[in-house]
Amino acid sequence: xxxxxxxxxxxxxxxxxxxxALEQLAELGVEGVSVNAIAKRMGITGPAxxxxxxxREDLLTELIRDAWRDLAEAVEDAAEQSAxxxxxxxxxxxxRAFRDWAIGRPHRYLLLFGTPLPGYHAPPDTVALAHRxxxxxxxxxxxxxxAGTTDRSTLDEQLVDWARSRGEGExxxxxxxxxxxxxxxxxxxLSLEVSGQFGPMGFDPALLYRAEVESLLAxx
Amino acid sequence: xxxxxxxxxxxxxxxxxxxxALEQLAELGVEGVSVNAIAKRMGITGPAxxxxxxxREDLLTELIRDAWRDLAEAVEDAAEQSAxxxxxxxxxxxxRAFRDWAIGRPHRYLLLFGTPLPGYHAPPDTVALAHRxxxxxxxxxxxxxxAGTTDRSTLDEQLVDWARSRGEGExxxxxxxxxxxxxxxxxxxLSLEVSGQFGPMGFDPALLYRAEVESLLAxx
DNA sequence: TACGGATGTAAGAAGTTCTAACACAAGTTA
DNA sequence: TAACTTGTGTTAGAACTTCTTACATCCGTA
Numbered sequence: 001x002x003x004x005x006x007x008x009x010x011x012x013x014x015x016x017x018x019x020x021a022l023e024q025l026a027e028l029g030v031e032g033v034s035v036n037a038i039a040k041r042m043g044i045t046g047p048a049x050x051x052x053x054x055x056r057e058d059l060l061t062e063l064i065r066d067a068w069r070d071l072a073e074a075v076e077d078a079a080e081q082s083a084x085x086x087x088x089x090x091x092x093x094x095x096r097a098f099r100d101w102a103i104g105r106p107h108r109y110l111l112l113f114g115t116p117l118p119g120y121h122a123p124p125d126t127v128a129l130a131h132r133x134x135x136x137x138x139x140x141x142x143x144x145x146x147a148g149t150t151d152r153s154t155l156d157e158q159l160v161d162w163a164r165s166r167g168e169g170e171x172x173x174x175x176x177x178x179x180x181x182x183x184x185x186x187x188x189x190l191s192l193e194v195s196g197q198f199g200p201m202g203f204d205p206a207l208l209y210r211a212e213v214e215s216l217l218a219x220x
Numbered sequence: 221x222x223x224x225x226x227x228x229x230x231x232x233x234x235x236x237x238x239x240x241a242l243e244q245l246a247e248l249g250v251e252g253v254s255v256n257a258i259a260k261r262m263g264i265t266g267p268a269x270x271x272x273x274x275x276r277e278d279l280l281t282e283l284i285r286d287a288w289r290d291l292a293e294a295v296e297d298a299a300e301q302s303a304x305x306x307x308x309x310x311x312x313x314x315x316r317a318f319r320d321w322a323i324g325r326p327h328r329y330l331l332l333f334g335t336p337l338p339g340y341h342a343p344p345d346t347v348a349l350a351h352r353x354x355x356x357x358x359x360x361x362x363x364x365x366x367a368g369t370t371d372r373s374t375l376d377e378q379l380v381d382w383a384r385s386r387g388e389g390e391x392x393x394x395x396x397x398x399x400x401x402x403x404x405x406x407x408x409x410l411s412l413e414v415s416g417q418f419g420p421m422g423f424d425p426a427l428l429y430r431a432e433v434e435s436l437l438a439x440x
Numbered sequence: 441t442a443c444g445g446a447t448g449t450a451a452g453a454a455g456t457t458c459t460a461a462c463a464c465a466a467g468t469t470a
Numbered sequence: 471t472a473a474c475t476t477g478t479g480t481t482a483g484a485a486c487t488t489c490t491t492a493c494a495t496c497c498g499t500a
Binding site: 028029030031032110113114115116117118127154155158159161162165177180181184185186187188189191192195196197200201202203204207208211212215 | 248249250251252330333334335336337338339347374375378379381382385397400401404405406407408409411412415416417420421422423424427428431432435
């Protein structure tokens with residue numbers, strides 16, 4: 001793990017560029033992330049940055065990778081720290097961690113769950129990174145009360161296949177369905193909130209979010 | 221409403237520009253919509269298009285306006301055509317119309333519900349246009365079975381205020397909550413599906429969508 | 441028919457990403 | 471220590487972008 005002098009400097013430079021990119025992302029959105037502008041703020045010329053990132057998309061991919069990792073750590077923390085507590089509380093804790101992360105860094109949340117970048121194709125490792133969050137969710141939900149789902153059929157099979165392929169082991173399809181379903185519900189609220197769609201409606205999205213968490217604990 | 225020859229020609233030109241913009245949107249995403257490229261494909265020079273649209277953002281706003289209007293018409297159609305049928309069926313029909321619209325034009329759906337444009341602020345009339353869809357939803361849900369919601373408190377008040385301010389009249393807060401809640405759930409599925417987030421999971425999002433529609437008919 | 445506004449042009453400023461060619465410094469090896 | 475390699479920066483420039491300005495021309499309407 002020992003890095004040479006040069007490697008350390010290189011990582012330092014990449015880090016600085018990414019930090020500035022995140023600021024631009026927050027201020028101007030994804031379109032506003034400019035290689036040239038980042039370089040200028042670092043005190044170097046534009047083309048110099050191409051020594052550190054293959055191109056603009058490569059830099060953005062790095063941002064996405066970091067975001068997935070960051071989110072995974074946040075929810076995994078919540079899952080670990082609530083270990084042993086009642087299942088329902090754990091689900092609440094997970095929901096809270098997820099929401100806090102999203103609301104605290106809306107632009108990064110949108111980078112993951114918003115409109116996909118034009119010709120962007122996620123590298124395999126980011127898919128794996130993304131799965132960590134879902135995996136933590138499944139873990140928390142396993143012990144929670146599982147609602148009696150009416151139709152255990154095609155969807156169930158597909159979900160079990162998916163979980164197996166991701167090394168999740170043999171999980172009850174009902175848990176998987178609940179996980180995916182719950183996740184889309186939480187995302188539904190967060191996505192609209194972070195995009196400002198609730199703005200003109202003038203109510204507190206946190207209450208809606210809470211209602212959703214409670215409804216899925218009540219068993220759908 | 222009679223238009224002079226010139227006005228007709230003007231509308232024709234604007235329409236052509238918007239059609240090409242939509243193609244670019246579908247192929248290259250929002251970033252790929254280029255005033256210059258549109259002009260080139262129309263056989264005129266770039267600056268000429270500035271006679272028809274104040275700037276690029278103005279053109280995009282027009283696209284958003286059209287999309288809201290189009291979506292509203294789609295769901296209003298579904299609501300009208302199912303008038304008189306059992307409430308549950310009507311909710312299903314609404315859900316189907318909403319989904320069909322989204323899946324049929326993913327890029328336009330993302331234009332409305334995806335990542336908001338950088339410095340973009342929605343003009344008031346688009347907000348009103350957006351509300352038409354929600355209004356149709358509320359209408360369909362009014363007759364459907366209303367789930368017993370546990371907490372009728374702050375959220376209820378806020379929702380009632382909102383409905384009143386939008387000229388929705390006096391609506392049962394429970395219906396409003398169900399409407400907003402249901403909408404966010406449907407959006408949760410559609411948003412992830414249209415963004416391709418379900419891709420690597422290899423299951424049919426339509427089944428998940430259906431499950432969500434059914435769950436909210438079952439009363440949460 | 442003659443006028444005036446609507447529609448187009450070319451030129452250019454200020455950006456963008458990204459490549460190519462070159463200079464220099466810093467680390468590695470003979 | 472000297473020589474070589476590699477990493478890091480530079481400037482120049484191509485090919486784009488949005489958008490403004492100034493000028494020409496067409497065409498509908500009065």
